Amino acid sequence: MKKQILNITAFVFIFLSSTLEAASVTINTRSIDQGIDNSDFISTWGKQTSVITSTSLDEFTGFKSGHNSLSNLSVEFIVGKTADWGFRAGLDAHYGAALYLDGIEIGSRTDDLWWARNWNHSDVMNLLGNNLISGAHILDIYWAEACCNGVSSVEFITENSGWESLSVANLEAASPITDSDVASVPEPMTLGLLAIGMVILGTQSRNKGNDLSYKILNKKDEND
Numbered sequence: 001m002k003k004q005i006l007n008i009t010a011f012v013f014i015f016l017s018s019t020l021e022a023a024s025v026t027i028n029t030r031s032i033d034q035g036i037d038n039s040d041f042i043s044t045w046g047k048q049t050s051v052i053t054s055t056s057l058d059e060f061t062g063f064k065s066g067h068n069s070l071s072n073l074s075v076e077f078i079v080g081k082t083a084d085w086g087f088r089a090g091l092d093a094h095y096g097a098a099l100y101l102d103g104i105e106i107g108s109r110t111d112d113l114w115w116a117r118n119w120n121h122s123d124v125m126n127l128l129g130n131n132l133i134s135g136a137h138i139l140d141i142y143w144a145e146a147c148c149n150g151v152s153s154v155e156f157i158t159e160n161s162g163w164e165s166l167s168v169a170n171l172e173a174a175s176p177i178t179d180s181d182v183a184s185v186p187e188p189m190t191l192g193l194l195a196i197g198m199v200i201l202g203t204q205s206r207n208k209g210n211d212l213s214y215k216i217l218n219k220k221d222e223n224d
Helices: 002-020 041-047 168-174 179-183 187-223
Strands: 024-031 053-057 069-079 083-090 097-101 104-109 125-132 135-145 151-158
Touching: 024 168, 041 069, 041 097, 041 135, 069 168, 083 097, 083 135, 097 125, 104 125, 151 168
Parallel strands: none
Antiparallel strands: 024 053, 024 069, 069 135, 083 125, 083 151, 097 104, 097 135
């Protein structure tokens, strides 16, 4: 019984670790067919009727969104310890852009943006001093381009590092998950995983019970 509990505990720990360490970078693009309201990019995104193309990326650097396009970069990542994070976006965005962190707008521009591949350019959007508590976070960037199809890139910075390209590897390395972080998983998730463990334990017990019943019956038949 103790061995079974240890096995389930190990399973839960491995599951949590693999889940919490994951980061993802996804670029979604669509053609502009219903106009642009650059005061509300989320609503503008939702009212388009064009097909959405979604691509998972290892790194968002030098991306070309295309002519007459509306783009959404969605980044999911885990922060191991509470810290200040900063983001900067060099975009080709004729209609402007907006950045949202966990659903809250942290910066927007409505003018014609072209950073000219220069991080010191005035058209680079710099959003610093975002205090992120430990846990899961989502960064969403929306921008719209009319022509030219120039490259766009995003970088981030933490208290313990300089500017780094926005990549899955860099996000995971910037704030590694520790054992204590796994232990502090929100209670609903913990209870859910405990329930999964109990189901596994119950299934194993039933299987063993069935095996024992089979052996007893089989032994009885032999004696008869």
